[in-house]
Each structure stands twice: as structure tokens, then as C-alpha cells.
Amino acid sequence: MNRTIRLPPSLRKLQRPWFKEKIDPEIEGYIRFNAKLSEESGNRFGVTAYMSGGADTVVTMAVDKKTGFRMKRLIEREYFQDAVDPKKSILAAMKLEEELQRRGVELNINLSDPYYSFSNDPLERAEWISHELFELALLAINILPQSHFGTEHFKELKIGGWGGGAAKCSEYDSPIVHMFSFVLHGSKRNFLALLLHEIGHSFERILSKKDRRDLQITFEDTDARLGVDYLTGESDRIRYQWDFNECVAENYMHYVTQGSRLLDFVSSLKGRDRDAWEEILNIYAANFDFTTYI
Numbered sequence: 001m002n003r004t005i006r007l008p009p010s011l012r013k014l015q016r017p018w019f020k021e022k023i024d025p026e027i028e029g030y031i032r033f034n035a036k037l038s039e040e041s042g043n044r045f046g047v048t049a050y051m052s053g054g055a056d057t058v059v060t061m062a063v064d065k066k067t068g069f070r071m072k073r074l075i076e077r078e079y080f081q082d083a084v085d086p087k088k089s090i091l092a093a094m095k096l097e098e099e100l101q102r103r104g105v106e107l108n109i110n111l112s113d114p115y116y117s118f119s120n121d122p123l124e125r126a127e128w129i130s131h132e133l134f135e136l137a138l139l140a141i142n143i144l145p146q147s148h149f150g151t152e153h154f155k156e157l158k159i160g161g162w163g164g165g166a167a168k169c170s171e172y173d174s175p176i177v178h179m180f181s182f183v184l185h186g187s188k189r190n191f192l193a194l195l196l197h198e199i200g201h202s203f204e205r206i207l208s209k210k211d212r213r214d215l216q217i218t219f220e221d222t223d224a225r226l227g228v229d230y231l232t233g234e235s236d237r238i239r240y241q242w243d244f245n246e247c248v249a250e251n252y253m254h255y256v257t258q259g260s261r262l263l264d265f266v267s268s269l270k271g272r273d274r275d276a277w278e279e280i281l282n283i284y285a286a287n288f289d290f291t292t293y294i
């Protein structure tokens with residue numbers, strides 16, 4: 001049975017380059033990596049930037065007024081709003097929790113940052129997070145097949161805290177998809193792409209032996225790769241796909257968000273690359289109950 005899902009605009013956004021306008025590279029670097037801006041009286045600005053998306057790699061510095069105001073405008077456009085309405089945040093988290101529960105996945109809001117005060121009720125910790133984040137996660141999860149959830153490889157979505165390993169922004173540690181504190185107050189684009197990427201890692205685990213092997217052989221058969229513009233940009237995301245697991249996870253995100261851009265990419269290829277990519281799409285489609293996203 002073939003099914004087509006029309007992508008909500010907030011997901012389709014990932015098909016376009018991040019910045020339309022020309023931006024000071026320093027500012028662009030800050031925004032891409034979820035840097036925070038603080039404003040003191042007298043138009044004095046400070047930037048807190050992550051060097052690599054890990055808890056221990058934060059630097060704080062003063063920036064001039066012009067840079068501060070430019071960053072402020074971009075942050076208003078690109079980042080999740082501040083969590084100003086606790087009720088709204090908790091309600092949005094409850095809706096996400098309900099849908100995840102229905103799919104056999106537990107929502108675990110795990111804020112272990114010194115910035116937060118703790119509540120014993122995990123849902124109450126949601127008040128520190130923008131309602132927009134829970135709504136965006138729900139929007140993405142709602143269009144994914146039920147069969148990708150609640151398997152032995154995906155039982156928990158953890159929001160907040162940090163990982164102990166090499167991963168910096170988010171990680172997948174079966175059966176847990178873990179979004180680090182790094183992504184909670186930064187750009188919507190990074191959060192969305194990383195969330196789908198990490199779910200893509202659990203997807204790689206539930207593939208049949210045959211599909212997994214076929215996918216591996218086919219990805220090895222072609223060097224052609226698609227990239228999405230998030231974090232440090234499209235070419236970095238392409239480079240990252242040298243590893244098979246990363247390639248499957250990143251292309252899971254592509255399959256769900258890239259719609260006609262993915263189809264255009266495949267039809268622009270020739271010969272062996274084209275054959276390989278048609279086979280890749282077939283394997284993804286079969287594992288998405290033949291759903292295509294447009």
C-alpha cells in the first residue's frame with residue numbers, strides 16, 4: 001500500500017539552506033552551534049558558546065553592540081522561544097508523552113544541569129523547556145511509522161542532560177534516544193535534524209539482516225551523498241556519512257524531511273549512482289510501510 005504524507009512546513013524547512021541572507025561568519029558560527037546571548041544594561045552583550053556541543057566546552061565572551069543586536073534578531077527567528085509559560089510547556093510535554101506512550105516509548109525529561117531546579121515529577125521539569133520543542137518533536141513523531149517505536153531498540157526518549165561518551169550534541173544508546181541539553185534552547189533546525197538522526201540509529205537496528213546487508217552494499221556502491229544544512233553545514237554532514245551507521249541514520253532523517261529534494265537528487269544521478277540510490281530508496285520505502293514524504 002502506497003501512502004503519501006505531506007510534510008508540515010516546519011519539517012520541509014530542512015530542504016532549504018539555513019541562511020538566505022549574508023551573515024558575518026562569526027555570528028553564523030555562533031548561531032549554528034546554539035550559542036546563547038546575554039544582554040546587560042547599557043547594550044552590553046555577552047555570548048556563551050559551545051565549542052563542541054558538550055557540557056564541558058563552554059566559553060563566554062563579550063561581543064560588540066552591533067554583533068549583539070544582529071545575533072538577537074537571528075535568535076528570535078531560529079531558536080526555540082524561552083520557556084515563559086510553565087503550564088504551556090507542561091501541557092505540550094504531556095501531549096508528547098501520551099503519543100510516545102501509545103507507541104511504547106517512555107518520555108524522560110532529565111535535566112541534570114546546574115541551571116535548573118529539580119522537581120521530582122519528571123513532567124514538571126518540562127516547565128524549563130519551550131513548549132515549541134515538545135510540539136516540534138510531536139509533529140515529527142506523528143508522521144513516522146508506529147513500527148519504528150517501542151521495539152527493543154527504542155524504548156526511551158530522554159530530553160536533557162549530557163552523555164558520557166564521544167557524542168556531543170545528542171546520542172543513541174540502545175534503547176535510548178538522548179537529546180542533550182545542548183539542543184534544548186538552541187535552534188529548532190538542529191533539534192529536529194538531530195532527533196530524526198538519532199531515531200534513525202534505532203531504525204538501523206531494527207532492519208532485517210537482508211535489508212541491512214543490502215543497504216550496506218548499496219551505500220558502498222556509490223559515493224553520491226545528500227546533505228542537509230544544519231550544525232556546521234551541508235558538506236560536514238556529507239563527510240560524516242563515511243561511516244555506515246551514520247549514513248543510515250542521516251538518510252533516515254533525509255527520507256522523512258527531504259521530500260522532492262531527495263527525489264530530485266536521485267533523478268539528477270546517472271548510471272551506477274542512480275541505480276544504487278533507487279535501490280536505497282526502495283529499502284527505506286519498504287521499511288516505512290511504503291510511505292513517501294512530499
Ligand SMILES: [Zn+2]
Nearest residue numbers: 197201246249
Ligand atoms: Zn549518529
